[in-house]
Amino acid sequence: MPRYPHHAQRVDQLPGSIFEKFLPKMREKGADLVKLHIGDSYRQPPYPLPISDSFTRENPYFNRYCNTLGIPELRRALAQKLSEDNQIAADPDAIMLTAGACSALNIGMMGLVNPGEEVLLLTPCWPFFVGMVKMAGGVPVQVPFYDRLYAEPDWDIAAHLEQFITPKTVALYLNTPNNPSGKVLDEAQLQQIVAVVKKHNLWLISDEAYDGMTYDGRAHISIAANREIAAQTLSIFTFSKVYMFAGLRLGYLVADPELLKQLNKVMVHQYYSPATIAQQMMIEPVQNRREWQDRFVQECQATRNRCSELLKADHHLPEGAYYLFFSIKDYLSGRDYWQVIDDCLDAGISVAPGSDFGQDYPDFIRVCFAGEPPQRIELAMQRLNRVLLG
Amino acid sequence: MPRYPHHAQRVDQLPGSIFEKFLPKMREKGADLVKLHIGDSYRQPPYPLPISDSFTRENPYFNRYCNTLGIPELRRALAQKLSEDNQIAADPDAIMLTAGACSALNIGMMGLVNPGEEVLLLTPCWPFFVGMVKMAGGVPVQVPFYDRLYAEPDWDIAAHLEQFITPKTVALYLNTPNNPSGKVLDEAQLQQIVAVVKKHNLWLISDEAYDGMTYDGRAHISIAANREIAAQTLSIFTFSKVYMFAGLRLGYLVADPELLKQLNKVMVHQYYSPATIAQQMMIEPVQNRREWQDRFVQECQATRNRCSELLKADHHLPEGAYYLFFSIKDYLSGRDYWQVIDDCLDAGISVAPGSDFGQDYPDFIRVCFAGEPPQRIELAMQRLNRVLLG
Numbered sequence: 001m002p003r004y005p006h007h008a009q010r011v012d013q014l015p016g017s018i019f020e021k022f023l024p025k026m027r028e029k030g031a032d033l034v035k036l037h038i039g040d041s042y043r044q045p046p047y048p049l050p051i052s053d054s055f056t057r058e059n060p061y062f063n064r065y066c067n068t069l070g071i072p073e074l075r076r077a078l079a080q081k082l083s084e085d086n087q088i089a090a091d092p093d094a095i096m097l098t099a100g101a102c103s104a105l106n107i108g109m110m111g112l113v114n115p116g117e118e119v120l121l122l123t124p125c126w127p128f129f130v131g132m133v134k135m136a137g138g139v140p141v142q143v144p145f146y147d148r149l150y151a152e153p154d155w156d157i158a159a160h161l162e163q164f165i166t167p168k169t170v171a172l173y174l175n176t177p178n179n180p181s182g183k184v185l186d187e188a189q190l191q192q193i194v195a196v197v198k199k200h201n202l203w204l205i206s207d208e209a210y211d212g213m214t215y216d217g218r219a220h221i222s223i224a225a226n227r228e229i230a231a232q233t234l235s236i237f238t239f240s241k242v243y244m245f246a247g248l249r250l251g252y253l254v255a256d257p258e259l260l261k262q263l264n265k266v267m268v269h270q271y272y273s274p275a276t277i278a279q280q281m282m283i284e285p286v287q288n289r290r291e292w293q294d295r296f297v298q299e300c301q302a303t304r305n306r307c308s309e310l311l312k313a314d315h316h317l318p319e320g321a322y323y324l325f326f327s328i329k330d331y332l333s334g335r336d337y338w339q340v341i342d343d344c345l346d347a348g349i350s351v352a353p354g355s356d357f358g359q360d361y362p363d364f365i366r367v368c369f370a371g372e373p374p375q376r377i378e379l380a381m382q383r384l385n386r387v388l389l390g
Numbered sequence: 391m392p393r394y395p396h397h398a399q400r401v402d403q404l405p406g407s408i409f410e411k412f413l414p415k416m417r418e419k420g421a422d423l424v425k426l427h428i429g430d431s432y433r434q435p436p437y438p439l440p441i442s443d444s445f446t447r448e449n450p451y452f453n454r455y456c457n458t459l460g461i462p463e464l465r466r467a468l469a470q471k472l473s474e475d476n477q478i479a480a481d482p483d484a485i486m487l488t489a490g491a492c493s494a495l496n497i498g499m500m501g502l503v504n505p506g507e508e509v510l511l512l513t514p515c516w517p518f519f520v521g522m523v524k525m526a527g528g529v530p531v532q533v534p535f536y537d538r539l540y541a542e543p544d545w546d547i548a549a550h551l552e553q554f555i556t557p558k559t560v561a562l563y564l565n566t567p568n569n570p571s572g573k574v575l576d577e578a579q580l581q582q583i584v585a586v587v588k589k590h591n592l593w594l595i596s597d598e599a600y601d602g603m604t605y606d607g608r609a610h611i612s613i614a615a616n617r618e619i620a621a622q623t624l625s626i627f628t629f630s631k632v633y634m635f636a637g638l639r640l641g642y643l644v645a646d647p648e649l650l651k652q653l654n655k656v657m658v659h660q661y662y663s664p665a666t667i668a669q670q671m672m673i674e675p676v677q678n679r680r681e682w683q684d685r686f687v688q689e690c691q692a693t694r695n696r697c698s699e700l701l702k703a704d705h706h707l708p709e710g711a712y713y714l715f716f717s718i719k720d721y722l723s724g725r726d727y728w729q730v731i732d733d734c735l736d737a738g739i740s741v742a743p744g745s746d747f748g749q750d751y752p753d754f755i756r757v758c759f760a761g762e763p764p765q766r767i768e769l770a771m772q773r774l775n776r777v778l779l780g
Binding site: 010013015018022025026029034036039041045050051064066098103106110127130131134135137179243245265270271275278291295299342349352353356367372376377384 | 400403404405408409412415416419422423424425426427428429430431432433434435436437438439440441442444445451452453454455456488489490492493496500517518520521522524525527569630631633634635636637638639640655656658659660661662663664665666667668671674675678681682685686689712713731732735736738739740741742743746756757758759760761762763766767769770773774
């Protein structure tokens with residue numbers, strides 16, 4: 001059966017490191033070993049760089065290839081962070097740095113899904129995941145989910161999910177805090193997902209890009225904190241959201257170390273590793289996260305409150321992430337949906353269309369309230385009200 | 391027929407940007423448009439970074455998502471460089487920045503090869519390319535090639551290649567200057583490849599990772615300078631070699647702009663884009679390359695000369711790149727091949743085994759002469775002589 005603990009067949013065609021068997025001897029030789037096997041230059045770039053001298057002195061390998069799982073110092077810092085903030089017990093060898101959460105999700109699909117196998121996508125969901133399932137040859141099965149939890153927090157999630165499971169289902173894609181709905185799942189809701197995943201031996205793809213971005217004192221619960229399913233879960237994080245560094249393209253994937261070796265083969269054949277220098281730059285921000293992280297989340301919460309007050313269209317107050325996601329069906333005033341999107345542009349605001357986030361949301365729009373300064377967001381809400389309510 | 395100008399079917403399943411049709415209106419609106427459609431934060435990272443203040447002031451978007459083809463300023467600088475150094479006529483919209491040449495090669499295979507189709511790999515070649523063909527479901531067909539050109543520069547290349555072409559062949563992988571053999575193809579040799587590629591409508595994957603790294607005044611000729619086949623060629627470059635910044639994970643792919651839009655869909659679903667900040671950091675080094683590039687190549691040439699003098703085993707003098715690649719069959723002295731690799735480690739040197747570079751090179755080893763300072767490389771050559779010749 002093509003489910004946990006089995007990975008995708010394409011991975012078996014990829015070679016691992018031929019040097020793995022020689023590693024003990026190489027370590028034993030230490031600094032005396034002259035490494036002629038790597039294709040790299042020992043020189044540092046001879047042209048000016050906007051990086052401080054103290055950084056390049058302290059990180060003399062900043063310009064060179066690194067361990068394809070990621071540099072050990074950052075993996076150690078992240079292991080400690082995962083233990084303290086997420087109650088995930090992960091050794092550094094259970095962590096792989098990736099080019100954003102985006103890459104971790106793609107590697108997950110390429111590494112776990114064979115052509116023709118089905119992946120359950122709880123929707124509304126991040127648009128690119130649908131294409132990732134298809135690129136692996138898999139079949140995305142969209143399960144309308146998050147928005148309904150606002151109205152029915154005690155909904156029988158397990159019974160709902162069971163309706164979509166077939167003998168071909170191999171994985172389930174979960175994203176809490178959810179982009180775009182802002183829903184944050186609680187312990188009881190997650191427990192129902194755990195039961196379904198366990199019962200059917202599904203792989204669980206836990207997209208935690210908005211880790212740390214919850215409002216009103218609500219906790220973000222990492223589902224892999226539940227040891228019953230940790231071995232069949234890929235927990236995926238990023239430096240693009242609370243770290244405010246999408247332009248660094250860095251994220252990480254936490255999984256069983258043996259599975260991670262297989263997934264690493266996929267990454268090495270896609271882009272080798274994420275940037276060494278990006279990883280070195282993020283060690284201190286991870287260690288010092290308590291000094292700066294809360295203030296950002298508080299500012300986002302204040303903007304969320306102000307947006308929600310200003311917006312006259314019906315919507316749920318997001319519990320996490322930084323989006324409003326709501327139906328505009330009652331505000332079309334005889335217009336076609338796409339005419340309203342065009343009217344928004346005429347009024348000076350661009351919004352993301354609901355169809356991007358799943359087949360069940362053609363009447364919705366997503367509004368990001370963190371991409372521009374608060375005064376611009378307030379202006380945008382006034383413009384949006386005029387387009388929707390006249 | 392699944393050849394040029396047809397791309398792989400998997401690409402048709404991937405959506406492009408839904409905003410493309412709205413771009414003219416968005417541009418027209420300019421700064422007044424409040425962008426609510428992107429999921430990003432307007433804030434800069436609030437934690438200390440080792441990047442100069444003047445850089446972050448001049449590049450205020452350093453931490454944000456960028457155009458998925460790459461930032462326009464770098465693409466313009468590269469278009470000028472390609473015109474001046476490579477005689478490749480490429481507009482900025484024919485250039486896509488990627489996470490190293492590695493990613494450009496993977497995207498090429500995912501974007502052009504359907505399951506069951508064959509790709510000709512001229513060998514010895516860069517190890518990961520074999521796995522990339524397999525990951526796309528393709529069949530790698532290894533064609534022994536570069537090393538023979540040292541002995542027979544006037545070899546009938548076209549007749550040799552024709553023997554490997556079947557109705558399923560869709561692409562050919564060329565790499566000059568070649569890793570690992572150091573062979574640099576001349577105009578007459580390239581012209582024969584052009585003829586074969588054109589005759590059979592093959593896609594041509596031109597891996598030019600060692601662009602600029604040629605010795606003894608030899609020119610590196612970019613095959614896409616030949617306009618007859620430019621439209622069916624992917625020319626692939628990197629910042630990992632002459633730019634000495636493998637740890638930045640940045641490269642670029644030059645292709646027909648319409649094809650590039652399709653390949654960009656693959657990249658977006660793999661890792662969105664390479665790092666914004668990495669691209670911004672490389673604008674000036676590209677523009678000022680004449681101030682620093684030649685000296686590095688001269689230093690490599692001096693090390694090559696010294697290595698070749700010291701090495702007592704039979705080998706060809708590499709014409710480009712920074713490797714020696716030669717058979718050790720005559721130096722086994724009754725030992726198994728892998729015993730010699732192990733003897734090297736015992737003597738304090740690690741070398742790359744020939745089987746990594748193609749099925750026809752099980753008796754070869756590759757030695758990189760740029761990965762450590764010259765005095766360490768000289769020590770390594772003495773150690774290697776002792777292992778091979780006693």
